[in-house]
Amino acid sequence: MSAIFHALGDPTRRDMIRDLAKGERSVGDLAAPHDISLAAASKHVKALESAGLIRREIRWRTHVCHLNAEALAAAHDWLDSYRRFWTDRLDNLEDLLRQEKKAQHPKGDAK
Helix, strand or coil: CHHHHHHHCCHHHHHHHHHHCCCCEEHHHHHCCCCCCHHHHHHHHHHHHHCCCEEEEEECCEEEEEECHHHHHHHHHHHHHHHHHHHHHHHHHHHHHHHHHHHHCCCCCCC
């Protein structure tokens, strides 16, 4: 999981993932929107590949990348567990604050 979040920590790699969500891309295609060399793009691709976020296949001299949605789903599930945790805690806090407010201002009293 750490490798996934480390790879996603870079904005260029997040852009590459966004592009790959639309379909397969070559390393050159992934590099094109950024002011980076093919060598730099290749390093980003290797980081994404090492994290399991993409897979790469070689077609003659072209390296074509594909998104590995399962890795993103795993990261999403991990984050979602914390979203549920904090949503539950904040809902409980909101209930407690409402109860406290009711206790301080029973019906009929001036607020």
